[in-house]
Amino acid sequence: MSEQLTKKLASSSLGDSFASPLSLTNRFIPILYDLKLSIDHTKPNFQGELVIELVANDLYQTEVNTEASSFNLKLHASKLILTSAKLLIGEDDIPLTVKYERKIQQVSLSSKDDIEITKDSKPKILIKYMGQINTIKTYQDNTHGLFKTNYLDSISGKSNNFILATHFQPHSAKLVFPLIEELHVKTPIRLSIVTLSSFKVASNAKLISSEPLTMSANSTFIFETTPPISPSVFGFVLGNIEYVEDFVEEVPIRVYTSIGESRLASYTLKLIKKFCPILEQLFGVKYPLSKLDFVALPFLNDGAMENWGLVTALSNQLLLDEHTASPQALKQIKQLVAHELVHQWIGNLVTFDDWKYLWLNEAFATWMGNYAIKFAEKDDSVDGQVYEKFLDKDCFYNENAHGIPSIQSYMNSVDTGLTSVTSSIFETNSYEKGIIILRMIGNILQRDEDSRPIEDYSKFLEGVKKVIEKYEYKSMKGFELWNTLNEYTSVDLQSFVHSWMRYPGFPLVQVSSNELNTKLVFEQHQYLYNLTAEQLQLEDQPFHVPLFIKIIDDKGATKVLNVMLTDRKLELDIPLKQLVNINSNRGGYYRVNYSRSIIAHLVQNIDNVASSDLIAIMCDYGKILGTTISTSDDLVSLVQIIDASAHRKVLDYNVLKTAITYLETTNNILMHFSDYSQFQSWLNNFVTYLFNKIGKWDKILKIRDASSYDPVEMEVRDAVLQFGIDRVQFQDIGRKLLKNFLNSGINKSFTPKEVVSSMFNLTMYDATQKDYKRILEFVKNSNNSILEHSNITNQELQTVAVSSLSFVHKEDLLRKTLNFVMTNIDSKLIELGLIGFQYKTSTEDKLKLFHWYKLHYDQWILRSLRKGSDWAKQLGITMSNISRIVLGTVMQHDPELIELRENFIKEKLHSLPAHGLQELVESLEDENAEKITVATFYPELVKSLP
Known part of the structure; x- marks a missing residue:
């Protein structure tokens, strides 16, 4: 039957x-x-x-x-x-x-x-x-409804254990x-389940009793309503499972696992115990159920599910050894637990009434979960890290013109029908944009009272508490959330949210002052990465943009003005002399473009600009530069801000890291696509100043372990040393670092992985035969006991070592590097041995690489075209990467180099079988378009350099 x-x-x-x-x-x-x-x-x-x-x-x-x-x-x-x-x-x-x-x-x-x-x-x-009952055997099987799987436990070694769960x-x-x-x-729902007495059974509500059935191996498990x-x-889990238990006040909390795995659940249990009271405090509402369980499952399509009082998640997302797990793994579990706990209030106690609002439900849990982590750990970077990731990656605005949807368009098109699944309803772009909207609203409410400290969302949380009081055990529409929060601000939140849900892209706000510098003028346009609204045939509708204008008033007091830009333009009676910056603490999600006069004002008053705001300014200019809307003013402004950031009274390595990151990008462009010499002269002076300001270079030699240094500081020091690669003073530091590294077993010193690149590159620049041979040994042998005194891995060390080979300056060693690459051309990533040529300005060095490349090109290409060979396929990848270095970067700008490049391409397209060169050249032209745009601004840049 x-x-x-x-x-x-x-x-x-x-x-x-x-x-x-x-x-x-x-x-x-x-x-x-x-x-x-x-x-x-x-x-x-x-x-x-x-x-x-x-x-x-x-x-x-x-x-x-x-x-x-x-x-x-x-x-x-x-x-x-x-x-x-x-x-x-x-x-x-x-x-x-x-x-x-x-x-x-x-x-x-x-x-x-x-x-x-x-x-x-x-x-x-x-x-x-x-x-x-759906039987699950693989990760692809459908884990919906009631499903079961058997598993091999780590104690008995038998596979006759079962877990049954719902989703x-x-x-x-x-x-x-x-x-x-x-x-x-x-x-x-009142639930009772008849199943094996030996099983443990859990559901949303607390288990009242388990009553054995007469003449049976079964029991009836009865739960509270x-x-x-x-x-x-709603849901339940039963089977051969075990748990660890603790209490939050009188509420029992458990983490259920497969047999033998409960030892890996203690960290999750600690997190639940830590975050649950914090969320009670933030929401102002006690946890609404009489117990709370997390269950680690072998299979679950959605990865994790916030069942009320019975959170389920894949085992590998919930279980680990706290003492051996990586920081990233610990962070991921922390974020998962906080996220699912937030859902116990928003999502479960109060529910959005339509699956079209899944983006908002999940966005709230992520944003609030990260805020809870930040609140618990007093860590100002947690919420910022999540936010910076979104803004700096342009994460929900695909560079493809066809991939820039609005939340409204998603909600109008998504299918939430009865056969839909979470993955088909969930939309990453809208979810991430939802996080941004919530953060902006939190900042808007906060800034209504300027006395509140940065990232204090207590006023927002007062509104959320009101939401919970009004809609607990009920469902609400999205606008009802905004309406309730609107009671706590003078801003029209409905209109604000409407603009951010309806329009694609995000705003670019241009800020200038009038001729007398007595007023600030704001103008906004839709920013669609490297595209204009006209190109996409959009209306360029104005967003509601929270300006968060930071000023210093006539009495010397610092204030943040909570002004909303709702039209295309806005003029405010704020004199330029009072301005510190726009979008303080990056409270709004938009890019800011200042006029040259305002940039000059910011540079002059750079010490008044907070580090986070200065980083934001550089990120804005760095992202805009090279796009279709960028001008020479953007390049000039970026370089001026970078220069000013190094001259601040406070030495902030986070600021310097951002400045140097954009300086490296700019320098690499100008080195190969412009005349460069005047910028190079300025750069040498800048690096010398920064080198002396940072100082204390011997401190790197005195580090004893990974916990005794700041990784960001080491990244900055590494970059500064790399900029000065052709100077003896810098090279001496590189040699000292290498000597220290080689003798670390004797002197018990520790070499941070962040400085290994400059250590090798600087040593290689003026290397002796002995130096070269020593570093080449690291390329050939990745099994080094010396790494006991560094936090760099064998593979990372090998990669950095091979990448240093072409930083050599002496002709005989440069030839040796080219021969090494040639004889190992079949090796994976051997093209890294040519990376150093991208940092050489000498036409003579560029020609050496080109003639070597041209000499071997035909035979390598023909070998790469042999069918059915793995090494031929790998050689094809290697040749593509080498061609990118030679044709895409090195052979640019100089008329002689360009002519050689064009003749070479023309010849190879004619003389060799089709091998992807035409496609590669077209790809390089697209990739270099932004670089060429930036290079056209060079004449204006050199006029502004001190």
């Missing part, structure tokens, strides 16, 4: 057909589901008995006026076989006819005769049915019991 039943159940799978909400079309709606399940893990099906308590539906409208009519109730159900259904009124049991509506995943229960149901009737439905988001509860599966229909709950976050 099992095989037949399974086939019958499978045949009841339903399609995507549209169906009206059952909460509107039913005369009665549930007020309680009393669910009893009998689950035998050895069988493919389970048995269920469901009693549904009903009340009259206030939203139901009908022309029927009489109380007496045929009874009808529609429920969502999928792959369920109903064996009987009855209407219970008082002592009467009225059989109901079952009709499946498979295309819309519904079942209709109806009476043959008219039935009079009064308000006091308290009708109930009794349903008996069967459903499927209902968004529409899979109907695979386990008939119900109204709609987000806004929250109904309490849940509060009103959305079906998507």
Whole structure:
């Protein structure tokens, strides 16, 4: 019978057909589901008995006026076989006819005769049915509804252990019991499960009892009734599992694992205990349930699920050894736990009423979770790191013109139908943009009271507390969140959110002053990376932009003005002399472009600009530079800000790291695409100044372990040394570092991985034969015991060593490097041995590389075209990368080099079989377009250099 039943159940799978909400079309709606399940893990099906308590539906409208009519109730159900259904009124049991509506995943229960149901009737439905247990064997298998897997435990070594679990988001509860599966229909659920007595069983609510059945290996596990709950976050887990336990005040918290893995759950348990009280404090609302569990599962398609009081997650995302895990792994679990805990309030206690708002639900949990981590650890970098990642990567604005959607367009097009899954509804762009919107609103509310410190979101959280009070155990629409928060600010949040949801891209705000410098003038346009609104045929609609204008008033007090730019232009009576900067603490998500006069003012008052704001200014100019909207003013302004950042009174390595990052990029462009000499002269002076200002270079030689230095400082020192590679003073430091590195086993010194690159490159520049041979040994042998005294890995060391080979300046060693690359051309990443040529300005050196490249090109290309050979394929990759160095970077600007390059390309396209050269050249032209644009600004730049 099992095989037949399974086939019958499978045949009841339903399609995507549209169906009206059952909460509107039913005369009665549930007020309680009393669910009893009998689950035998050895069988493919389970048995269920469901009693549904009903009340009259206030939203139901009908022309029927009489109380007496045929009874009808529609429920969502999928792959369920109903064996009987009855209407219970008082002592009467009225059989109901079952009709499946498979295309819309519904079942209709109806009476043959008219039935009079009064308000006091308290009708109930009794349903008996069967459903499927989905067996999971691979990560690709579907983990929706009720699923099971067996596993090999680490204690007995046997694989006869089982875990059964549910996953209902968004529409899979109907695979386990008939119900109204709609987000806004929250109904309490009373659950009991009959299964093996040896199993542990957990659900959303606390376990009341486990009662053994007479003459059976089974027990009945009975749970408390849940509060009103959305079906998507209801669930249960049972099987051969164990747990670790603690308490948050009187609330028990557990982490369930497979047998033998609970030892890896202690860190997660500590995080739950740490973050739960913090979120109670931030929300001003106690955790709403009587217990809280996290469950580590072998399989789960969505990775993690915020079931109310029963969070499930993949084992590898929840379990680790705290003492051996990497910092990144610890951080990821921290973020996961905080995220899922936030959902216990926003998402579960209060729910958005439409799956189109999944982006907002998840965005809130991520942003609030990261804020909770920051709050717990008093770490100002946590929220900033998440935010900086989004802004600096232009993460939700794809460079492709066709990949720049608005949230509104996503919400209008996303399919949230009954067969949709979380992955098909979830949209990364909207989710990340949602995080940005929430952060901006938090800053807007904060800045209504200027006395509040930076990143103090207490006013925002007052609004969230109000939201929870108004909508707890209910569902709300997105605008109801904004309406409630709007009570805590004078800004029109609905209009603000509307603009950020409706428009693609983000704003570029241009700031200037009037002729008398008595007013600031703002103008905004949509910024779509390297594109204009006109090119995309967009209206260039103005956003609502929070300007966060930082000023120093006439009394010397620093203030941040909470001004909203809602039109194309805005003029404010703020004299230039008072301005510190726009978008203080990067509170808004937009780029700022200042006029040259304002840049001059900022440079003159650079010590008034906070480090975070200075970093933001450089990032804005660095991202705009080279795009279709950039001008020579952008290059001039960026270099002036970089120069000023080094002359601040305070030595801030985070600022210097950003400055040097953009300086390296700019320098590499100008070195190969401009006349360069005048900029090189300025750069030498800049680096000398910075070298002397940083000072204390011998401190690198005195480091004893990885915990005793600042990695950012070492990155800055490494970059500064690299800039001075042709100077003896810098080379001497490189040699000392190498000597220290080689003798670290004797002198017990420690070499930070951040300085190994400059250590090798500077030594190589004026290397002796002995120096060259010593570094070449690191290229050939990656197994070095010397690395006990450094935090660089063998592979990293080998990569850095090979990358240093062409930094040599002596002709005989340069020839030796070219010969080494030639004889090892079949080796993976051997092209790194030519990287140093990208830092050489001598035409003579460039020609040496080109003639070597041209000499071997034909034979290497022909070898790479041999079919069916892995090494030929690898050689093709190597040749493509070498061609990028030679044709894309080295052979540029100089007319002689360009002519050689063009003749070479023309000849090889004619004389050799098709080998991807034409495509590579076109790709290089696209990649170099921005660089060429920047190089055209060079004449204006040199005029401004001191």
